[in-house]
Amino acid sequence: xxxxxxxTEIFLKHMLLGLQNGVASKxxxxxxxxxxxxxxADVAMAFAKDGAKWSHALIMNLSKKTENRTLLRSILGRxxxxxxxxCLSWKMPRAKKxxxxxxxxxxxxxxxxxxxxxxNAASVRAGAAVTRTKVLKRLVPxxxxxxxxxxxxxxxxxxxxxxxxxxxxxxxxxxxxxxNPNLCNKGESGEFLF
Amino acid sequence: MEKERxxxxxxxxxxxxxxxxxxxxPEMTSLPGADRFHNLNWDRPMDRSAxxxxxxxxxxxxxxxxxxxxAASDSVVLHELIxxxxxxxxxxxxxxxxxxQSANTxxxxxxxxxxxxxNLSMMEHYQQSSRGLxxxxxxxxxxxxxxxxxxxPGFAERAVRFSCFGGRSYGGLTGQFGLPEIGKMSRVSSSxxxxxxxxxxxxxxxxxxxxxxxxxxxxMEMRYRLGGRMSGSSTPDNGEFGGGQEESSADQITAGGETxxxxxxxxxxxxxxxxxxxxxxxxxxxxxxxxxxxxxEEEDSNxxxxxxxxxxxxxxDVAAKPKAEQxxxxxxxxxxxxxxxxxxxxxxxxxxxxxxxVRARRGQATDSHSLAERVRREKISERMKFLxxxxxxxxxxxxxxxxxxxxxxxxxxxxxxxxxxSMKLATVNPQLDFSMENLLPKDMHQAHRPLPTQxxxxxxxxxxxxxxxxxxxxxxxxxxTNGLENQCxxxxxxxxxxxxxxxxLPPFDGSGDATSQLGTFWExxxxxxxxxxxxxxxxxxxxxxxxxxx
Numbered sequence: 001x002x003x004x005x006x007x008t009e010i011f012l013k014h015m016l017l018g019l020q021n022g023v024a025s026k027x028x029x030x031x032x033x034x035x036x037x038x039x040x041a042d043v044a045m046a047f048a049k050d051g052a053k054w055s056h057a058l059i060m061n062l063s064k065k066t067e068n069r070t071l072l073r074s075i076l077g078r079x080x081x082x083x084x085x086x087c088l089s090w091k092m093p094r095a096k097k098x099x100x101x102x103x104x105x106x107x108x109x110x111x112x113x114x115x116x117x118x119x120n121a122a123s124v125r126a127g128a129a130v131t132r133t134k135v136l137k138r139l140v141p142x143x144x145x146x147x148x149x150x151x152x153x154x155x156x157x158x159x160x161x162x163x164x165x166x167x168x169x170x171x172x173x174x175x176x177x178x179x180n181p182n183l184c185n186k187g188e189s190g191e192f193l194f
Numbered sequence: 195m196e197k198e199r200x201x202x203x204x205x206x207x208x209x210x211x212x213x214x215x216x217x218x219x220p221e222m223t224s225l226p227g228a229d230r231f232h233n234l235n236w237d238r239p240m241d242r243s244a245x246x247x248x249x250x251x252x253x254x255x256x257x258x259x260x261x262x263x264x265a266a267s268d269s270v271v272l273h274e275l276i277x278x279x280x281x282x283x284x285x286x287x288x289x290x291x292x293x294x295q296s297a298n299t300x301x302x303x304x305x306x307x308x309x310x311x312x313n314l315s316m317m318e319h320y321q322q323s324s325r326g327l328x329x330x331x332x333x334x335x336x337x338x339x340x341x342x343x344x345x346x347p348g349f350a351e352r353a354v355r356f357s358c359f360g361g362r363s364y365g366g367l368t369g370q371f372g373l374p375e376i377g378k379m380s381r382v383s384s385s386x387x388x389x390x391x392x393x394x395x396x397x398x399x400x401x402x403x404x405x406x407x408x409x410x411x412x413x414m415e416m417r418y419r420l421g422g423r424m425s426g427s428s429t430p431d432n433g434e435f436g437g438g439q440e441e442s443s444a445d446q447i448t449a450g451g452e453t454x455x456x457x458x459x460x461x462x463x464x465x466x467x468x469x470x471x472x473x474x475x476x477x478x479x480x481x482x483x484x485x486x487x488x489x490x491e492e493e494d495s496n497x498x499x500x501x502x503x504x505x506x507x508x509x510x511d512v513a514a515k516p517k518a519e520q521x522x523x524x525x526x527x528x529x530x531x532x533x534x535x536x537x538x539x540x541x542x543x544x545x546x547x548x549x550x551x552v553r554a555r556r557g558q559a560t561d562s563h564s565l566a567e568r569v570r571r572e573k574i575s576e577r578m579k580f581l582x583x584x585x586x587x588x589x590x591x592x593x594x595x596x597x598x599x600x601x602x603x604x605x606x607x608x609x610x611x612x613x614x615x616s617m618k619l620a621t622v623n624p625q626l627d628f629s630m631e632n633l634l635p636k637d638m639h640q641a642h643r644p645l646p647t648q649x650x651x652x653x654x655x656x657x658x659x660x661x662x663x664x665x666x667x668x669x670x671x672x673x674x675t676n677g678l679e680n681q682c683x684x685x686x687x688x689x690x691x692x693x694x695x696x697x698x699l700p701p702f703d704g705s706g707d708a709t710s711q712l713g714t715f716w717e718x719x720x721x722x723x724x725x726x727x728x729x730x731x732x733x734x735x736x737x738x739x740x741x742x743x744x
Contacts (some may be wrong), residue, residue, distance in 0.1 A: 033620035034613075041616060132598035139605045149570060152577035155601060159584050162608040169615035176619070 003164035007048045011168060014044035014075050021074040039068055043075050045165045052157045053150075057142020 003011075018040030028036065043062060046055035059076070062068050073080050136151065137143040140158050143151050558564060578597055582588045585604045588597060 030620060034617045037619045038613060038616035041612060128595035129598060132595055132602060135602050136598060136605070139602060139609070149573040149577060152574060152581060155605065156577060156580050156584060159581070159601075159605060159608065162605065162612065166608055166611045166615065169612065169619060173615060173618050 003049075003160050007161070008164055008168060010048040011044050011164065014047055015040055015168065015172075018044060018071060018075040022071040036071065039071055040075065041165055041169060043072055045161050047076060047079065049157065049161050052154060052161075053146070054141045054143070054154045054158045055161075061141055 019037065022036045022040055039062060042058060046058040046062075049055045059072070063072050063080075133148060133151065136155060137146070140151065140155050143154060146154060558568070578594065581601055582597060585600050588600050
């Protein structure tokens with residue numbers, strides 16, 4: 001699956017805008033520069049994909065740090081206020097979270113009792129999937145509050161966007177990098193552009 | 195192949211402990227027309243596995259599945275039978291496979307992987323065709339063998355979802371023999387969940403395909419008859435006939451029966467149909483004609499059983515309609531957990547409901563929780579399938595946990611790549627000025643710009659290039675501009691950039707120091723990237739290019 005063309009266009013546009021505002025002609029250390037570039041890339045990616053939950057969550061996570069806010073504002077422009085406002089619709093209310101936590105603890109207690117009878121393959125497999133799901137939830141921005149199926153859907157979207165981001169940054173690197181005849185002889189232009 | 199393996203393993207991959215599969219209920223409901231029953235049996239003297247019979251009967255007696263009453267009523271019967279057998283397969287695959295294997299004497303021994311393969315291949319075929327992608331697999335894989343149809347409900351669900359025949363009348367399927375096949379095939383497994391007029395035939399078609407591969411002439415006949423039926427023939431007898439045969443063949447396939455069991459299934463299906471139906475349709479159909487009547491009977495019996503109040507008319511069309519209705523009623527009544535599914539009705543399509551009708555498979559608990567779980571599992575497996583396509587190297591991966599592992603690794607590697615590239619960008623040209631003091635190349639004015647929004651990235655890139663390289667920026671800009679405008683994708687941009695880079699722009703002086711200092715560091719990182727096992731040659735190619743570049 002490929003990211004749509006409009007996605008890449010918006011992404012590129014905002015990335016360059018952010019690079020202009022945040023990076024160019026500023027005296028920054030190398031690490032600062034890198035962080036700014038990464039921030040720009042992430043924000044641009046999230047903004048380009050405005051319909052997904054992970055994009056909203058990503059922008060919100062990034063805006064929590066104060067030093068990012070100016071750059072975010074410059075990139076997002078008018079959308080900044082809308083995107084940084086926490087979306088209550090998809091964040092579970094606290095009561096539900098408490099209920100879930102208690103349910104999980106309860107099931108854990110039950111499982112502990114059950115494990116005395118022995119572990120069968122199915123439960124092991126189920127357990128492995130559960131732990132990995134937790135890891136995935138941590139990886140995908142905004143995934144903590146999602147159930148399994150929507151988590152997978154967000155992961156799908158996120159992977160596509162990440163791929164597009166990597167491709168675009170590669171492109172930028174190649175375009176801005178030291179021109180080298182070695183780079184230009186092969187025609188793998190489309191190779192890493194999935 | 196990856197899909198088939200993945201899907202074939204999804205059944206054991208239940209994210210929650212699978213519902214306990216009760217043993218097949220030998221509901222041998224009283225079948226009127228027992229004489230026909232016997233006649234049918236004698237037509238095809240083959241072994242009958244008692245469990246299969248009982249399963250079939252229980253299938254028949256179970257609440258009628260959602261039958262899309264299409265123009266061809268027989269298709270409904272077929273579909274229902276297929277669904278039943280599919281449910282049998284799903285629920286009793288273990289018991290059935292054992293009994294099939296025992297009964298499989300005459301048929302060639304078949305590995306237990308072919309039907310899922312076939313289904314999946316056809317599913318892929320269908321999906322690809324429906325998505326407009328070139329069909330990469332041959333749906334009629336000649337080497338397929340019958341095997342227990344370890345249905346992947348999610349797979350079937352996906353097939354149904356992608357099916358464009360959901361709810362369409364049968365007439366619309368004329369001329370599209372391939373697609374309906376696949377679509378119908380998918381219905382087999384998800385029969386209980388979704389009704390699909392097109393899917394019914396597909397299932398039987400698949401079964402017929404497999405049968406053909408097995409070298410059974412009858413199957414081919416049925417298939418062609420089915421195609422003929424699809425093309426519009428709607429005489430009940432013909433339809434029944436074709437449907438019956440299709441259904442029987444499909445039944446075999448769906449039940450994952452081996453070739454020997456096919457005969458059993460046919461017999462059993464016929465028995466099942468003949469007994470309850472008690473219709474006078476078998477008269478015109480002497481030997482193979484029993485099938486349609488059987489189908490009609492089964493249809494009737496199903497209808498009766500699901501809703502005794504329903505009056506099953508002698509006409510199959512009439513029976514199909516009440517069947518569809520009672521399917522809806524039964525599903526809504528029987529299934530507490532209802533979610534909106536693709537319920538295709540033969541009659542004028544009902545307005546889309548806001549909840550899904552989920553049919554409980556035979557042998558599975560029918561309470562709302564298990565149904566909801568099943569739907570949830572199907573959704574999850576469907577999404578895992580997409581992810582499998584996306585993540586490279588996941589074709590051979592089977593199992594949810596391993597798949598999740600791969601996904602996690604891939605996401606982590608992508609994120610690391612982003613960090614690495616941002617680092618690289620940070621050092622590539624610290625002096626690069628992204629200011630808007632750009633000298634727009636003349637070509638930009640000349641070239642067509644379909645959208646004004648595209649100008650901005652072009653300008654930005656052009657400024658980025660133009661600042662350090664005033665003389666050479668213009669050709670680069672023009673190339674970039676043209677590239678971006680022409681196709682609005684990164685591919686031409688990249689190629690144009692490469693071409694422009696070929697114009698031997700002088701190296702960045704400022705960046706040279708930074709790159710040399712961090713060159714070794716990047717090489718290590720690049721190596722780690724490669725070793726991370728992207729498993730893609732392209733990854734290696736551009737990362738190795740990075741080596742060359744430094």
